[in-house]
Amino acid sequence: xxxxSDRILFVGDMAGALVFAMEGANTAxxxxxxxxxxxxxxxxxALGGGLVRDLLIGDVPPMCLRKWRYxxxxxxxxxxxxxxxxxxxxxxxxxxLVLDTAGLSLFAIAGTEKALLHNMHPFIAVLLGxxxxxxxxxxxxxxxxxxxxxxxxxxxxxAALVGAVVMVLGRKVRLSPALAALCGGAVCFLLRVISVxxxxxLPKVSSH
Amino acid sequence: xxxxSDRILFVGDMAGALVFAMEGANTAxxxxxxxxxxxxxxxxxALGGGLVRDLLIGDVPPMCLRKWRYxxxxxxxxxxxxxxxxxxxxxxxxxxLVLDTAGLSLFAIAGTEKALLHNMHPFIAVLLGxxxxxxxxxxxxxxxxxxxxxxxxxxxxxAALVGAVVMVLGRKVRLSPALAALCGGAVCFLLRVISVxxxxxLPKVSSH
Amino acid sequence: xxxxSDRILFVGDMAGALVFAMEGANTAxxxxxxxxxxxxxxxxxALGGGLVRDLLIGDVPPMCLRKWRYxxxxxxxxxxxxxxxxxxxxxxxxxxLVLDTAGLSLFAIAGTEKALLHNMHPFIAVLLGxxxxxxxxxxxxxxxxxxxxxxxxxxxxxAALVGAVVMVLGRKVRLSPALAALCGGAVCFLLRVISVxxxxxLPKVSSH
Numbered sequence: 001x002x003x004x005s006d007r008i009l010f011v012g013d014m015a016g017a018l019v020f021a022m023e024g025a026n027t028a029x030x031x032x033x034x035x036x037x038x039x040x041x042x043x044x045x046a047l048g049g050g051l052v053r054d055l056l057i058g059d060v061p062p063m064c065l066r067k068w069r070y071x072x073x074x075x076x077x078x079x080x081x082x083x084x085x086x087x088x089x090x091x092x093x094x095x096x097l098v099l100d101t102a103g104l105s106l107f108a109i110a111g112t113e114k115a116l117l118h119n120m121h122p123f124i125a126v127l128l129g130x131x132x133x134x135x136x137x138x139x140x141x142x143x144x145x146x147x148x149x150x151x152x153x154x155x156x157x158x159a160a161l162v163g164a165v166v167m168v169l170g171r172k173v174r175l176s177p178a179l180a181a182l183c184g185g186a187v188c189f190l191l192r193v194i195s196v197x198x199x200x201x202l203p204k205v206s207s208h
Numbered sequence: 209x210x211x212x213s214d215r216i217l218f219v220g221d222m223a224g225a226l227v228f229a230m231e232g233a234n235t236a237x238x239x240x241x242x243x244x245x246x247x248x249x250x251x252x253x254a255l256g257g258g259l260v261r262d263l264l265i266g267d268v269p270p271m272c273l274r275k276w277r278y279x280x281x282x283x284x285x286x287x288x289x290x291x292x293x294x295x296x297x298x299x300x301x302x303x304x305l306v307l308d309t310a311g312l313s314l315f316a317i318a319g320t321e322k323a324l325l326h327n328m329h330p331f332i333a334v335l336l337g338x339x340x341x342x343x344x345x346x347x348x349x350x351x352x353x354x355x356x357x358x359x360x361x362x363x364x365x366x367a368a369l370v371g372a373v374v375m376v377l378g379r380k381v382r383l384s385p386a387l388a389a390l391c392g393g394a395v396c397f398l399l400r401v402i403s404v405x406x407x408x409x410l411p412k413v414s415s416h
Numbered sequence: 417x418x419x420x421s422d423r424i425l426f427v428g429d430m431a432g433a434l435v436f437a438m439e440g441a442n443t444a445x446x447x448x449x450x451x452x453x454x455x456x457x458x459x460x461x462a463l464g465g466g467l468v469r470d471l472l473i474g475d476v477p478p479m480c481l482r483k484w485r486y487x488x489x490x491x492x493x494x495x496x497x498x499x500x501x502x503x504x505x506x507x508x509x510x511x512x513l514v515l516d517t518a519g520l521s522l523f524a525i526a527g528t529e530k531a532l533l534h535n536m537h538p539f540i541a542v543l544l545g546x547x548x549x550x551x552x553x554x555x556x557x558x559x560x561x562x563x564x565x566x567x568x569x570x571x572x573x574x575a576a577l578v579g580a581v582v583m584v585l586g587r588k589v590r591l592s593p594a595l596a597a598l599c600g601g602a603v604c605f606l607l608r609v610i611s612v613x614x615x616x617x618l619p620k621v622s623s624h
Contacts, residue, residue, distance in 0.1 A: 055471060057273075061474050120269065120273065329484045365456075
């Protein structure tokens, strides 16, 4: 079961990292940053969430600095965008939404899994799963000196949060770790896609 | 005496956290953020200072993630603002100043206390007490992509710093920990309130 | 050899910290911040890079909080600027460039050295050396709510990165640690100075 958990973490982290790295590098181009800026934003977007999670649970050095593969994946994502940017602009927005949401779901699941492995309280594990999923994009936005998208856009962090809750509840009712993770990931994915399609938003308090 | 220290830390952290969480959630409303944004800013404002302090002294996972009560207090503060926002707008500004300054004093004292418990040099403990007091508001402002209020507003961090110094000096002259904390907190509180009332400011170098 | 490494770390950290602290304090004046703002930006610029490096390699509390000398150097830099600002404005820009680049080189070398001492993979040690060199300025810019200069200016972080690579390669070919550090530092210094003089820039992808 330890082995299974490790594989969930590893596959989720790697696949999600590549997608997020490409998005970070693409953002750098839109902001007219140079190659170094692309590498920094690719690294931050891809690995920032897991890095913050690892600092917070006390697993230092963070996984993304303990194994050079993580940084290699992030910089590969930047290189793909650098050399093939003209192809990337032709990817239909719906496919980008699907890939990004897949990355979000993978990170939310992997982050919650790791927090539980480190004996965090399930309530806190849910928060850490969410931080893993949206932390990279938040750090990217801090570097760009703008309010993190996750605070102003529709149902994004909320989908990660709900997916993490479903995963934790799944384990409470004795689903296998893999099945609980699958359920959580599916809920995160569907909630995000449906909310974009249906223009769902969270409630607000009017400041007037 | 260990027991006494722990209680100072606990009461200070909890009471200060509730006040700061409500302020953070209120800021989110002024920035037109949704319920998730309120929860994030409440958590960051209430627990960010202590979280940074704990990371820096190496007490990980940080207290606010080790006990679910902290996050529960922060989110309760957000919920109070979410449901009772219309009442909160009627609180007189002077009362808000008093409550905020009380939170500042409690956090400065609790942070200094914890740094001393972890055998930090008294000079560094003073810095960490100040970080505990103003770190949450600073992280909130980073999320809002604005220069932290603490860097541009009157005597705020300075009050926390002076309060922490008084507390450390109090212990040097053999006051009991509780009495030293009380003196430090009182000095922080009074310095902040008087400086708002008298429009005190720190000296500046003119850039012309 | 351990002793030699420690001295490289110590001298680099102290000398670089004073230069960077004065730059941070000077930036605070340009932004019309008060004495506290000067102290905060001096501390962040001087010690932020090493602090982040130490958090990431798990050496906590970070060196700059374990020895009070670091904070003392940072605040001394702020005091020098506070009292002698009129003299500082008369320093020729070329001298400032040289001093800043010296600080950059010292930090890049000291950071890479420390990461290697903590058994980080050489590829990761290079990244951590770069973070040490440019992390302080990045944190200063986050506090000022602007995109970090290092992401938008010419060859700056890149010089640190290349210097760190040279140092690591030097050790691979069995240069003594001191000689490898010297080579890395010299390459970083020259690359930065020449690139300013020749207006070198990194390649970019056009977003059109």
